[in-house]
Amino acid sequence: MHLTIIGISDESTPIFSSEVKERLVGDGVRFAGGERHRELVEAQLPANASWTNITVPLAPFLQEMREYDGAWGVFASGDPLFFGIGNTLRREFPDATVEVFPTFNSLQLLAHKLLLPYGTASVVTLTGRPWQALDKALVDNQKLIAVLTDKVKTPSTIAQRMLTFGYANYTMYLGERLGGSEERVRELSLEEALTADFIHPNCLYLQQNVTRPIRQGIPDGEFQTLEGRPKMMTKMAVRLASLAAMDIRNRSVLWDVGACTGSISIEAKLMNPLLDVHAFEVREESAAIVAANARRFGAPLTYHGGDFGGADISAIPKPDAVFLGGYGGKMEQLLDRVNTVLADGGIIGFNAVSDTSLGQFAAWAASNGYQQQPSSTIKVDEHNAINVVVVSKKLNGSYTEVDGS
Known part of the structure; x- marks a missing residue:
């Protein structure tokens, strides 16, 4: 099996390099990605291309890949190895040959808009995952926290959890639909985030305003x-x-x-x-x-x-x-x-x-x-x-x- 995993923006039609284009026209290549990915790349795929939508749970898609042990072109958002499908595919198909063609991930795009030194950030993904990674970043007093959200752990539920447990000492910087015509970047207090409206997909940075002491051994x-x-x-x-x-x-x-x-x-x-x-x-x-x-x-x-x-x-x-x-x-x-x-x-x-x-x-x-x-x-x-x-x-x-x- 050969996997070509291509990162694209969720919001704009990608311009592929000649190297990527070569991978897209091979005989027998089957394609996969999200529904939005298909809308963005369909015009650049071969006529009568076979496409499989990647949805959660992943089991049916992975089974289809096992049944077709050929060449796959998989489209993903941003960098496929940054908490993305690329990691899953490498784990599920350890013997496959893999090429990855990334683009900027959403947190990089947001940092570029805000001129944030994102290399110093503690990165947390809450996309389909529990709260513990964010808890650790907060308890550890991280000054800059980069957060990937989902439709359950939204900016408002994140703000609510932080305020509930005493972490009002952060400002939220929110990026929505980054890279497209509906892009929006905002600075919000956590209290403002509780009632603000949001466009999905989005991601955010939390920047600490005041350091709170790390406590262990409380009198x-x-x-x-x-x-x-x-x-x-x-x-x-x-x-x-x-x-x-x-x-x-x-x-x-x-x-x-x-x-x-x-x-x-x-x-x-x-x-x-x-x-x-x-x-x-x-x-x-x-x-x-x-x-x-x-x-x-x-x-x-x-x-x-x-x-x-x-x-x-x-x-x-x-x-x-x-x-x-x-x-x-x-x-x-x-x-x-x-x-x-x-x-x-x-x-x-x-x-x-x-x-x-x-x-x-x-x-x-x-x-x-x-x-x-x-x-x-x-x-x-x-x-x-x-x-x-x-x-x-x-x-x-x-x-x-x-x-x-």
Whole structure:
């Protein structure tokens, strides 16, 4: 199979080089691209050219390519290797010979319009992807962030997420239908972006106005706590020791069951910005408290209110790390439920405040085939000593050691 992957603008009829034109007239070449690509290039294709529209999901298109093991001319937007179809095709057809003829991608076009030094930007694609890459760029205090959008993660939903989690310290520069007659480039505050109208496709840059401190190891007194119960929160020394013991930097999805004020969830997100954090709490008043704390410290997370034992968890990404912060007298029932969704090789962290709760947790872990990792005991000021315990779930019939260093 020979693949010629050609990058073009989404908005203007391309002028092909002689080298590209040679690839377009070969016998038996089949062509593919988006519907808009076809409109732009159809007049330059051979008469009776065979064309396949590339749509999502890609499986039917990839199967058609497997069935025709010949020459393909594939049209893509901008640079096909810049978060584009070229990467997918190289992965799916590793034995194919590939030629790539790129043009400017949309973020380059926008940077040229704005005279931005885009080589210094942190590049994030939200096109069909989750939020974590943007979370990381924000938590890491990146001064210039380049963002590829889609029809779900639009400029307005991006602005809403940033404001929700305290990142009002950026200006948005938006480019729409770049390269064509409907091109529009605008500077917007995040508040303006919430209600602005947008033309698709678009992309944007976020430029930082004020640097906010990177927080890890947050003093307890800075958290908003439950009214009248300021001590009902995992203390900083215990938080940090627990998350280190859980090897949280190498985890993907954390469920914080019994999140209370959200201190574990927030500290975990700041330690590992790519972590997908889900905080569960039954107390109704905790929703506002967790939201306020997450905004104050810039920790994007997902909050789930209500009783974890009866919640619908089918649509929530499955965890490879769970912290059991509270259990309301139902430890075994909650752990049983966690066990049904926890990934093989996943871990559960627990802070035991008494020998009874420690024994109960250890007994459940042993009876369910979990292996206890090295534990520690911490005493903070006048508070009771806390046992920091982590257990790991079997991975393919064996155990994984947790590197808590």
